[in-house]
Amino acid sequence: MTMVRLGPWALVIAVVLLGGCSNSGTEQSTAVPAGWLKDADTSNVSAAQAEEISDRVATADEYHAAFARYRECLSAAGFELENVQFNHPVYEARVPNAAVEDGADSECYQAEFRYVDILWQNSDLVQEARDPSPAFRECLQERGIEPAENMNEILEQLREAGIEPPECLQ
Structure with a gap:
């Protein structure tokens, strides 16, 4: 199975691959870039x-x-x-x-x-x-980096620090 x-x-x-965004409307916004489906084979x-x-x-x-x-x-x-x-x-x-x-x-x-x-x-x-940001925040703090406020910025901080996200989730 x-x-x-x-x-x-x-x-x-x-x-990380698709990029994130945040919107608090009743319709759920997505982290998928607007042009993403334009190139998808549908x-x-x-x-x-x-x-x-x-x-x-x-x-x-x-x-x-x-x-x-x-x-x-x-x-x-x-x-x-x-x-x-x-x-x-x-x-x-x-x-x-x-x-x-x-x-x-x-x-x-x-x-x-x-x-x-x-x-x-x-x-x-x-x-x-499924917010993994607490683990990411801790991962950044352990390396002396003050975590940003939103997930996109945290992911950018991880990338800039050369930290692979799965490293923080172990």
Whole structure:
């Protein structure tokens, strides 16, 4: 079985690679740059996912709907996700190895869930729920660096100090 889950260090890497931002509106803003989807190959996404990502924001309702479609797609291909749990704010599940080997997992994920999942995983809500900044702040302080106020600046401080984010999470 393959576990579908983004660990704290992977989220940090995604934040570092994609850049972060903060917005306290009711719609969840994302850390994904505005032009990001412009270059993404969305030719194999369903009409529902295309509509959900058209504003480059993933809401909780869109995330739940996209996951349900992904799960239904796998089921239609003869595979069932196991140990499905919604550990606020993300889904965790085991994907049968046969679904991965068959290509159904990749096909269903791409068509129904991939871009919504990326946008959601990088939303302010998810980032705040998995906020690794206390570890990063401590890591900087141990090196005599006064941590900045927001996550983007902290990540920049880590980069400038030559500190790889996973080093702070060990």
